[in-house]
Amino acid sequence: MEKEEVKEKIKRIALENAIKHEGKAQAKAVMSRLIGENPSLREKARDLFHLTKEIVEEVNSLTLEQQISIARNMWPEILLEEKKKIEEEKKLPPLPNVDK
Secondary structure, three states: OOOOHHHHHHHHHHHHHHHHHHOOHHHHHHHHHHHHHHHHHHHHHHHHHHHHHHHHHHHHHOOOOHHHHHHHHHHHOOOOOOOHHHOOOOOOOOOOOOOO
16 A cells, blocks of 8 residues: 555544544544554554654644535545434433333
8 A cells, every 4th residue: 555545544534533522633543443444554553653643633733624624525424424423323212100
């Protein structure tokens, strides 16, 4: 996998992580997801962690609105997945035999 392709994957994952966590991504979470999606990169994990930290710092320096805007332009599916998760939020059914 080419370095530019890896950078794009890291940036996508970092943006998604940041949007889920009010604008602050975490390098370890991004790294875990990257390795999980691309097991062949496990051998280069040490080198990739430094690159991941740089990209996460760059993403975290943006406002949440800027992060959403970039995600909307480059990877709109990120926002669709997040919206779908919110819609699927589970709610507990009312308890039987309980007076209000």
